[in-house]
Amino acid sequence: MRCGLILLAVWMALSGPVLAVQPDEILSDPALETRARDISRGLRCLVCRNENIDDSNADLARDLRILVRERLVAGDSDAEVVDFIVARYGEYVLLMPTAGGANWVLWGAGPGMLLIGLGIGVLFIRRRGRPGDEPAGLTEEEDARLQEILRD
DSSP states (O other): HHHHHHHHHHHHHHHHHHHOTTTSSSSSSSSHHHHHHHEEEEEEEOOSSSSBTTTTOOOHHHHHHHHHHHHTTTTTTTHHHHHHHHHOOOGBBSOOOOSSSHHHHHHHHHHHHHHHHHHHHEEEEEEHHHHTOOOOOOOHHHHHHHHHHOOO
């Protein structure tokens, strides 16, 4: 009984992404189907976010898979299909955005913030650790005032 449940759980975990592409979506030409799968792996499901459309069961992902296959059947190259999808849905649909144009800001933000943080940390440690930065003693007036306060 326990072994059967484990096998069922493993089968369900492994079959989830496989069941995303429905049989009626699969192209009869194996070469076109392979190209469609390759393109689909690089396109983000707009509903599931960080899942490609090939692995998603969302209705929008299904529509995108069908659109990719329609464009391939129409004779578009892989790049033309991706360009068509990006023109329609924006660059967000790409799981791996291009590293050009305005995206340089996004690609450089992480390393840039790390370098800025390291620089601030180094400056803080350097300024804190100087041996000649001991506070000056109290002046005679300040010392007299302190003694007066302590007496009260």
